[in-house]
Amino acid sequence: MRAPLRSTQWELSLTNRHRVRFFGILITTVSASLGGCGSEPNASATTIVQSANDERAYRHLVLENQLSVIVISDPDSDKAAASLSAYRGSYDNPVERPGLAHFLEHMLFLGTAKYPDVDGYQAYMSTHGGSHNAYTGSDHTNYFFDVDPEFLEGGLDRFAQFFIAPRFDEAYVEREKNAVNSEYQLQLKDDGWRGFMVSKVALNQQHPGSRFNIGSLDTLAGDVRTDLLEFFTENYSADQMGLVVLGNQPLDQLEAWVSELFTGIPNAKRGPGIKPGPLFATGDLPKRLTYQTIKNERSVSFSFPTPSMDAFYRENPLSYVSNLLGHEGEGSLHAVLKQRGWIHSLSGGGGRYDRDNAVVTLDIELTDAGASRIDEITDAVFAYIELIRDHGVQAWRYREQQQLAQLAFRFQDKQSAQSYVRTISPGMNLHPIRDVLIAPYLMEEFDADLIEHLLGYLTRSNVLIEVSGPDVDTDQVEKWFQVPYRIAAILPSPAPAPATKTASVMDMALPQPNPFVPERLELIGSHEELPHLSHEQPGLSIWVARDTSFGVPRASVQLQLATRGGFTTAADAAYADLYGRLVKDALNTYAYPALMAGLGYSIGSDTTGYRIGVHGYSDKLPLLLDRVLNAFSQLELDAERIALYKSQLLQDWGNFRNERPYTQAYASIGHLLVDGRWAPADLAEAIADVDLDRLKAWRTRHHERFNVLGLITGNVALESADELARALEHSLPLADFATTVANVVTLDAQQLTHVLHCEHDDAAMVLYVQGQSDSIAERALYGLSGQLLRAPYFTDLRTEQQLGYAV
Incomplete structure (x- = not known):
């Protein structure tokens, strides 16, 4: 579920979309050393704030054409990468050409004057171990790639030509319209996109965010090439771009390549983009937007527009308020609504919408019972806001968030090269260069x-207030996605319950000091060890691999809890999933502060049995692990909670039939060929009659004994295996027996064809070719084959034949 007003950065052309939780931080300032290039005219004297744990070297440049560049030298990186953000996006679409910015993003990949082959760029990246993509946001368009480091220069040369001399070949202009239209068609039955598009009817209709932004055959009809050339010339200017390049080469070499290859991008001196204006016109709010979903999901969201908070990024009030609103600990809004059985989930967030606007949002996924309690949920929301207003603005809370943020920045995990550069380049237009790495924290x-x-x-x-569900009452239909909706002003309640009374009756409370904030951050040892068997007894084997090579005081405990006979039926798989969710439900109010403090846990299941993992700062990790094991082994089953989570599982599995066809097709390969992977319909049938007595009986059979295999890694002491063994012996009945493992069905020489019937206008085909064995050599050959086939396959089926978007 996603609240449409959380952000305008719906990323077009990406297959994976991620939401990032931001914290605030300051650790250290490191000079972006200019080395021997201090006298170069394009070398900036700007310093860049970076984590004390970050060993990469940074340098900021401003080229002769006013292109702002950050080069990053990482001698240990096994990939090189680059990202260029043009600070123009869908907001800049001509009113009569919705989707033109997105269409331009597509066209830049299809040949340049220097490299005219339509598949030349993709073939180069694919041949040299790379990948590439792009997305169109509201106020920027981000292009990026990664490649084997020794081929970075060639990749940069081809990449730079996108912005210097794209061909815009007339034949491919006509063909690529179909790809954009296919992308549009692909999203038509996606409830996230449907919610995003229908929310636009509630916005100020003079705001550019109220317009259709993907593009279609209709919006791109006629002589679009002329408009494309004009849009490129008017909007893609070096002074309104930010480039980030990361390689294992020295900074001087990276600077030399960038200066030579990117200075040719024209500088039209366009200056900042448009000012979008207020998100809502005066008098527009309050409103209630009700719209229908395709999936059987129900939600309510509360979006509060505010003026831009960009100027206050150092104080970060949005993070402070969001963390309180979305807290899931004891007495929180989430906890009291969940306990009543009204919600499945609640998330609070606040962030930048565009240069003129910010939004604070609460997203709530409702149960069937909650869908009939929206007025009471609304009262609870405002009661909790009032509680924050009266008692939540306290210095100690801010300091606690600040401390956690400092730790998160200092000990952040190292991202892939491509992910890192594509995250940095948009921010170069939002914050001073010195703060571009640290600003979100x-x-x-x-x-x-x-x-x-x-x-x-x-x-x-x-x-x-946005209310959605498959059967809500509506009276209008949104133009682009055909979403039935109703929008109306919210009239003042004649006698709303006093907020303080509501909060008191519902036992709401603000978070207490977080007991999981780590206090001991020293590293144990200073080297990396191979995994070794540290503890063994009947029914229990624990391996340890101490590793502090990344300089972070974190550890991980992974446990495989094998059950006798395993989970080999659909009923076993469904019951195990249900039991795991019930354990997490019981743990949530206790474990949420641990999540905020950099700890986490997981509970899953497979053919062998259960998988339990705990990870995070090693100081307080044992505290969380003990509680997780206790909750797992001593869970008090409750008929109402079983009914609630059974309903949620049936809803999730039932919604699978509304997934995109290619999603269903990929998943079906596992359902057909791998032991223990069951089609959602099979799981739903298996759990249909579960109740308290049946789940108790199932648990008695399958939890009688466990054969446990454990792995402890990271910042751990040598005696940690013995400590874990004692905890496991205390929590679980152990026994030695043969464990069940999943097998892959071996296909014979004949073809196997499986036809899926999907409730979607699109069609999909997945071809699975099975190897002769599962050896490393066989896997390497198949991986190499896929890498070699990827570019020509894409070019032929999508670019040339225009058979689909997701290829």
């Missing part, structure tokens, strides 16, 4: 007045 100073000012926008008179 900063929380420098507690400002009670600023936080209270922000909370002043979280009122009943300044809210868009």
